[in-house]
Amino acid sequence: MMNEELYIKNRLGDRNPFRVPEGYFDSLTAEVMEKLPEEPRKGILVRLRPWMYAAACLVAVLFTATLYLMSPEAPGQMATAETTTTDTYVEDVADYVMADNNDIYACLAGDY
Amino acid sequence: MIDDRLLIEQLSNPKTQRRAFETMVRQYSEQLYWQIRRFVLSHDDANDVLQNAFIKAWQGIGSFHGDSKLLTWLSRIAINESLDFLRRQKNIITLSTDDEDLSVANTLMADDYFDGDETEAQLQEAIAKLPEVQRTVFLLRYYDDMKYSDISKMLGTSEGALKASYHIAVKKISEFFKSHD
Numbered sequence: 001m002m003n004e005e006l007y008i009k010n011r012l013g014d015r016n017p018f019r020v021p022e023g024y025f026d027s028l029t030a031e032v033m034e035k036l037p038e039e040p041r042k043g044i045l046v047r048l049r050p051w052m053y054a055a056a057c058l059v060a061v062l063f064t065a066t067l068y069l070m071s072p073e074a075p076g077q078m079a080t081a082e083t084t085t086t087d088t089y090v091e092d093v094a095d096y097v098m099a100d101n102n103d104i105y106a107c108l109a110g111d112y
Numbered sequence: 113m114i115d116d117r118l119l120i121e122q123l124s125n126p127k128t129q130r131r132a133f134e135t136m137v138r139q140y141s142e143q144l145y146w147q148i149r150r151f152v153l154s155h156d157d158a159n160d161v162l163q164n165a166f167i168k169a170w171q172g173i174g175s176f177h178g179d180s181k182l183l184t185w186l187s188r189i190a191i192n193e194s195l196d197f198l199r200r201q202k203n204i205i206t207l208s209t210d211d212e213d214l215s216v217a218n219t220l221m222a223d224d225y226f227d228g229d230e231t232e233a234q235l236q237e238a239i240a241k242l243p244e245v246q247r248t249v250f251l252l253r254y255y256d257d258m259k260y261s262d263i264s265k266m267l268g269t270s271e272g273a274l275k276a277s278y279h280i281a282v283k284k285i286s287e288f289f290k291s292h293d
Contacts, residue, residue: 002279004286005254011289012235014255017228018149024159028145029138032166040129040173 113139120178129173137166140183144190150251151194152201153216153236155225161197165190180265188266195244216240238288246281249274 114135122132144165149158168189176185216237220226226233239247248267252258260271260278267274 002282004282007286008235008254008282008289012231015232016146016255017226017232017236018146018153018155019225019227020145020155021225024155025142025145028141028162029134032137032141032163033134035163036130036133036167036170040170 116182117178119182120176123173123176124178133170133173136182136186140186141166143183144186147187147251147256148190148194150239150255151191151247152197153220153226153240154223157197157201161193162190165193168193184262184266191248191266195248234289234292235285238285242281242284245269245274246277246284249278250281250285253278 119132119136119139122128123136141162145158145162148161148165149155152158152161165186169186172189217230217233220228220233220236221230228236239250242250245267249263252263252266253260260274263269263274264271
């Protein structure tokens with residue numbers, strides 16, 4: 001025990017200077033139990049369970065949608081493939097007729 | 113006295129938990145009351161804080177998994193409730209007045225449920241002036257002789273930090289009284 005602690009114990013002691021009304025502890029348990037709600041609050045996991053189910057469903061839907069959109073048969077993928085094919089065809093034709101961009105613009109504007 | 117393990121088992125079963133809780137209140141309420149009383153000082157306040165602490169414990173029973181002793185868990189709730197109460201009270205007193213008569217020692221000497229003399233009232237005042245952690249560790253060590261390891265589990269503070277806080281608290285209190293000798 002350090003010197004200061006010894007000093008306080010010797011000088012002041014450590015007795016309990018407080019007291020309670022007579023019979024207080026005899027009725028305390030009943031008083032506490034009377035004020036308790038009927039049911040304790042449910043644990044956080046139980047309370048969050050519906051939200052956890054909803055989140056799991058959302059993840060499942062997003063996962064399925066992602067898989068579908070990423071697959072080669074997905075409509076978005078087909079459109080991209082078609083566009084690429086059309087672009088390549090136009091470039092090939094332009095090369096064949098030796099037309100540059102100005103010729104193509106003039107053709108589109110109806111000057112040819 | 114019913115064993116903690118049996119009580120925890122009964123507390124986790126909805127069919128037996130209310131009865132088990134009542135047993136727990138009977139077993140630990142007196143010890144918790146004195147812990148709270150040393151913080152809040154007046155009997156009426158200690159009674160209110162104790163009731164609130166048990167309501168909190170009841171509401172949180174689902175989150176107690178028996179990873180500490182029941183008394184440690186209950187003490188943590190009781191001390192947090194006491195400190196919350198003191199923070200609210202401090203705000204009210206600071207806002208209302210700086211009256212000298214409201215000093216802790218004077219209030220205690222006028223309290224019917226305080227048996228101490230002037231010096232003991234001054235000790236309570238010196239303790240009340242300590243910052244929260246120093247006050248908590250001082251009360252739990254000095255009066256309850258609680259181990260640092262138990263206080264550490266209760267407050268979630270390292271044992272080293274608690275030892276330092278206790279030494280500072282003891283030093284402040286002894287200096288307060290030495291200056292009055």
